[in-house]
Amino acid sequence: MVEASRRHLLAGGLAAVAGSALARPALAQAFPFKPNQRYPDPAVEILDPSFAKYRIYSSSIEQLATGMRWAEGPVYFPQGRYLLLSDIPNNRIMKYDEVKNSFTVFRENANYANGNARDRQGRLVTCEHSVTRRITRTEKNGKITVLADSYEGKRLNAPNDIVVKSDDTIWFTDPLFGISGEWEGFRAKPEQATTNVYRIGTDGKLTAVITDLLNPNGLAFSPDEKKLYVVEWRGTPNRSIWSYDIDAQGKAANKTKVVDAADFGALDGFRVDRDGNLWCGYGSNGALNAEAADAGGRKVFSLRGKPEDLDGVMVFSPAGKPLAFIRLPERCANLCFGGPKGNRLYMASSHSLYALYVEAHGAV
Template sequence: MSSSPFQIDDARFMHLIAPSARLDELYSGCRWAEGPVWFGDLGCLLWSDIPNQRILRWSSDAMGGGAVTVFRQPSNFANGHTRDRLGRLVTCEHGGRRVTRTEVDGSITVLAESYQGKRLNSPNDVIVASDGGVWFSDPTYGILSDYEGYQAEPEQPVRGVYRLAPDGQLARVAEDFLQPNGLAFSPDERTLYIADSGASHVPDAPRHILACDQRDGRLSGRRVFATIDEGIPDGMRVDSQGNLWSSAGDGVHCFAPDGTRLGKILVPQAVANLAFGGPRRNRLFITASASLYAIYLAVSGAKTL
């Protein structure tokens, strides 16, 4: 009998998990799996295989299984994805150093590719607020080499977080990161969580998740929310109770709103990102190195499209 995929650090974690649930590997064969996003109206999950220049689609069926097909190739080294308030796919592209939106007819609209006349570094992760504002991180991973994009020198003086307002105005709302990465809002959107994954290339750098107060598109009160003890923080999601689920080197770490680590989902490969999905949004899809995994929980993801 296999061991449990759960590590329980706090009794509260028991109310968030289904102890008998198993970790299912749904697909393997990626070079670096990233950016999962759930389409409940279509019953499918999209995610990126960055070095292979493709976006993959896992489609569920009535028996609970699924089939994997290619959604887009080449993908322009697509990384993180989300959906906007109209349900359209919003994508961070390393290759184009831009954020794009896929329209209903399949055409692609560029949302952001430069700031103050200079090209962005390589947009990485993206979320959309209830007011329609598009928030994205802009580290340099996609221009460090030709593996996840095209090697180039950065034009921006910092590695920041940006907000594209509904009126189309782009603002840099946070900076002074080694490598800003995953983003997530609390359910009420009054807190923005930002992962700094700079320890990927600077071993003694902090491996932490920061929290900022958010009001009307402005950030304040920056503070360390939690620290990852294995690997680095990357993609993150929040559940309906406000708990933060973060990627890590040994799996997915779950933190209470007060920053206490409640437990872990142990995964055989280093986790890059995750997304809640399924008909009841209580299935956690996990992109980890070469594979896509999924596990059922006793809590659902925070309400989104």
């Protein structure tokens, strides 16, 4: 019955399925989606022939859930075969169960949770983006443990994205988004002088590893964990991905630009596959044209580029070469690999959660 309702949802809207498990949690616009009926899916655009081996010929993009205001921070739990993701403005964490094909609220009043990760013991680690402005771990019994909420006696800014390394250290970015307005939390004055990338050691010590990026955002390690990639959200002149060499003590060196989003694109959250490729959430950066254009008798400053041509997932080689673009009808903020074989790409995109099976697996 759930699958039948889902097909009806994709074909015609939420009204006819208002009682289904997928429809009940919606608190925002529900985005209707018409999947492509042809194989291979034309939404998967190959920019370099080397990407062809990662495309599954008979796989297409699916919309799994909708009704969020700004979907972020997906993380997959293989033991339970479910995915958690944040709906930041609605201040909740959502749960997609791929066995039951259900979409429900996992946690209300989530302190505007943003990035989520799974530690080596299978516990949820979360960036609480506003209000509490801290990193927490959800224990197996449901208890919340605070891992970090201040640095050098001052409150963190707004923890954003997070990753757990194989040595159990936890790395996260701390830009200003959760305290810079009233959309993803509450406006507040920052106490830190810089926007940093932090490391929580196994002893609980918090260290500022990278301090020279303006609003660092998504982050991920290379497969061998010798390089850390970080998105600089307010890079000049464009958003960028930087790589740093990470030594055994967790220190960063040799800052190198890997990707420059020079086509008015906005890099956000991303993941690295086992071959070292970077699968990046993508969309318009919101920049306006310098000159206004006539639109029905009004002078309008339109967006640079075409947002509809930027929304989706960009895939880059380890050297930053564009390999593919997965076109979505909504801007993708973040993604992760999951599924029983680890080859299902989950994409948290504005109002909705999408998925695509690929011949790639997440590095971590």
